[in-house]
Amino acid sequence: MKELAKPLVRASPPKPPGPESKWRQIRKDKLLYLLLTPAVALVFIFSYLPMPGILVAFKDYDVFKGFWGSDWVGLRHIREVFELPMMTEAIGQTLLLSTLTLLVCFPAPILLALLLNELRMQLFKRFAQTLLYLPHFLSWISVIGIAYAFYSLYGPLNDIRLWLLGPDTERTMFLADKSFFIPNVLLLSLWKETGWSTIIFLAAIASVDPQLYEAAYMDGAGKFKQALHVTLPTILPTVMIMLIFQLGHLFQSNFELIYGLQNPYVDTEVISTIIFKQGIQQGAYALSTALGFIQGLIALLLTVGANAVSKKLTSSGIW
Amino acid sequence: MRSKTNGYRLFNICNIAFIALLSLLSLYPYLNTVAVAFNDGRDSMLGGITFYPRVPTLENFSTLLRDDSIVRALFVSIAKVVSGTLIGLIVQFSAGYALTKKRLIGRNALLLYLIVPMFFSGGLIPMYLTYSELGLLNNFLVYVLPGAFAFFNVIIIRTYLYTIPDSLEESAKIDGANELTILWRVILPLSRPILATIALWTAVMHWNDWTTTLNFVTKTSLHTLQFKLMLMIKESDMIASLVQEAAQRGEADPGRVIRVTPEGIRAAQVVVTTIPIILVYPFLQKHFIKGVLIGSVKE
Numbered sequence: 001m002k003e004l005a006k007p008l009v010r011a012s013p014p015k016p017p018g019p020e021s022k023w024r025q026i027r028k029d030k031l032l033y034l035l036l037t038p039a040v041a042l043v044f045i046f047s048y049l050p051m052p053g054i055l056v057a058f059k060d061y062d063v064f065k066g067f068w069g070s071d072w073v074g075l076r077h078i079r080e081v082f083e084l085p086m087m088t089e090a091i092g093q094t095l096l097l098s099t100l101t102l103l104v105c106f107p108a109p110i111l112l113a114l115l116l117n118e119l120r121m122q123l124f125k126r127f128a129q130t131l132l133y134l135p136h137f138l139s140w141i142s143v144i145g146i147a148y149a150f151y152s153l154y155g156p157l158n159d160i161r162l163w164l165l166g167p168d169t170e171r172t173m174f175l176a177d178k179s180f181f182i183p184n185v186l187l188l189s190l191w192k193e194t195g196w197s198t199i200i201f202l203a204a205i206a207s208v209d210p211q212l213y214e215a216a217y218m219d220g221a222g223k224f225k226q227a228l229h230v231t232l233p234t235i236l237p238t239v240m241i242m243l244i245f246q247l248g249h250l251f252q253s254n255f256e257l258i259y260g261l262q263n264p265y266v267d268t269e270v271i272s273t274i275i276f277k278q279g280i281q282q283g284a285y286a287l288s289t290a291l292g293f294i295q296g297l298i299a300l301l302l303t304v305g306a307n308a309v310s311k312k313l314t315s316s317g318i319w
Numbered sequence: 320m321r322s323k324t325n326g327y328r329l330f331n332i333c334n335i336a337f338i339a340l341l342s343l344l345s346l347y348p349y350l351n352t353v354a355v356a357f358n359d360g361r362d363s364m365l366g367g368i369t370f371y372p373r374v375p376t377l378e379n380f381s382t383l384l385r386d387d388s389i390v391r392a393l394f395v396s397i398a399k400v401v402s403g404t405l406i407g408l409i410v411q412f413s414a415g416y417a418l419t420k421k422r423l424i425g426r427n428a429l430l431l432y433l434i435v436p437m438f439f440s441g442g443l444i445p446m447y448l449t450y451s452e453l454g455l456l457n458n459f460l461v462y463v464l465p466g467a468f469a470f471f472n473v474i475i476i477r478t479y480l481y482t483i484p485d486s487l488e489e490s491a492k493i494d495g496a497n498e499l500t501i502l503w504r505v506i507l508p509l510s511r512p513i514l515a516t517i518a519l520w521t522a523v524m525h526w527n528d529w530t531t532t533l534n535f536v537t538k539t540s541l542h543t544l545q546f547k548l549m550l551m552i553k554e555s556d557m558i559a560s561l562v563q564e565a566a567q568r569g570e571a572d573p574g575r576v577i578r579v580t581p582e583g584i585r586a587a588q589v590v591v592t593t594i595p596i597i598l599v600y601p602f603l604q605k606h607f608i609k610g611v612l613i614g615s616v617k618e
Contacts, residue, residue, distance in 0.1 A: 039473070
């Protein structure tokens with residue numbers, strides 16, 4: 001992003017061209033503008049055109065009256081978001097799940113990257129990485145399908161339980177038990193993304209100056225102390241940037257995973273599943289838009305806030 | 320620096336063991352699903368299936384593929400991947416190329432225009448209402464057009480194109496090539512590596528996507544394989560009807576016991592849905608890592 005901002009403040013070319021020469025330049029470059037047209041049109045249609053639709057949150061949206069014909073209702077739907085139990089519960093669950101995900105799934109790849117970095121056998125390392133990256137490429141719904149086989153009544157997990165606890169143990173339906181829902185969300189997220197997320201940290205670790213390790217070694221630091229006092233501080237900017245991105249997504253919990261794991265026994269709702277069910281399935285457009293609006297607003301505030309804090313503390317940020 | 324203390328040696332051994340275990344855990348659940356998919360359904364219900372089918376059979380797959388809607392979903396998925404990737408590449412490459420030209424008047428304004436949607440979006444419902452007005456609901460185009468522009472990919476393409484020396488373009492110009500010829504005959508062939516990366520990236524995204532179907536498509540003839548898998552996981556009636564059909568075929572063919580189970584069919588569907596990814600994975604890995612790293616440099 002930094003790179004984008006730069007040209008904006010750069011001084012204009014030495015001789016400010018008059019409007020005529022500007023037009024001549026544009027005409028000369030018409031091929032370039034032609035090449036940009038599809039992108040500009042697609043972004044307009046699919047990103048800018050829906051934006052005013054956010055105002056539906058402040059209207060009593062009626063399909064027959066349409067967007068402009070519907071009456072304004074002010075903040076009624078926004079208030080409802082904080083008053084209806086279904087909504088407040090979903091917001092609470094989202095916060096809980098997101099915080100846990102952040103605490104568990106964010107540090108995991110950093111640790112794994114540090115461990116991978118200690119491997120000296122290159123062939124084994126590459127082999128391990130190949131296997132660890134694999135789950136990232138499967139869709140969330142395939143991951144849930146795999147979980148269904150793995151967790152099934154006669155699947156490996158129950159087999160292991162029986163093997164450990166004796167053959168009289170009752171087989172458990174892990175996916176039909178609400179108390180396993182949060183652990184499942186965390187476990188599946190870890191399984192799918194931890195390996196892949198190491199890439200960016202591994203690249204950051206690889207860029208650490210080897211002289212720093214030598215100096216630390218001279219000062220008597222062992223491997224562990226080197227990781228703590230050399231590697232971690234050097235990759236901190238990368239960690240902060242990844243954290244800011246994560247915080248931006250904090251409030252839009254993983255819809256695919258949570259919707260996929262829901263079943264008649266596990267009915268935990270989060271913001272994104274409520275928006276889908278209330279909005280698209282039930283047609284409560286105004287209320288869902290209001291919920292989405294608040295979600296987006298918080299995401300933006302979190303990104304901006306995290307960026308500001310990070311800039312103050314570590315002088316690294318995404319802009 | 321290598322410090323060869325005993326403690327470090329112990330750590331090394333534990334580290335290798337731990338990473339080997341994690342790698343195994345990354346693969347094992349998938350292997351188990353494949354084993355269940357190729358195993359006799361009744362036999363799977365006894366438990367104890369590990370990573371190979373104990374009573375091998377193709378019954379689960381034949382039951383699955385005998386269903387026309389699954390075969391149709393396969394073709395929809397393929398059409399989505401091919402057209403989505405092709406159109407995405409054209410849109411993103413041409414935008415990325417145009418944005419490399421510093422002389423382009425309004426370049427910064429255009430970049431700003433393209434980047435704003437990364438931070439503000441209308442959200443799902445306004446998107447749904449817009450698509451509905453554009454007639455994109457239950458329309459194959461909803462799979463292709465909304466995702467055709469991806470800012471991140473454009474930036475990666477642009478970053479790559481910056482590494483092609485200007486002198487190449489200039490010498491082609493001196494040789495009398497016009498702008499279009501340069502793009503087609505000089506820039507495009509040189510961009511093959513980055514195009515391969517973006518193509519794989521986009522193709523995997525299109526193949527794995529099922530929420531577009533969930534949100535914007537109700538017509539069954541437009542269902543994709545991933546969406547079918549979702550239905551099999553979440554709606555037991557679909558899978559029950561497949562099992563029943565298999566049972567009826569069994570009645571017509573005396574002496575054959577019906578051995579398919581919902582679990583077996585579901586596992587087979589997981590295998591059908593993931594097999595293209597697994598097959599291209601060796602190529603994927605290299606290209607994906609490259610893409611991630613190019614992208615991160617610019618962030």
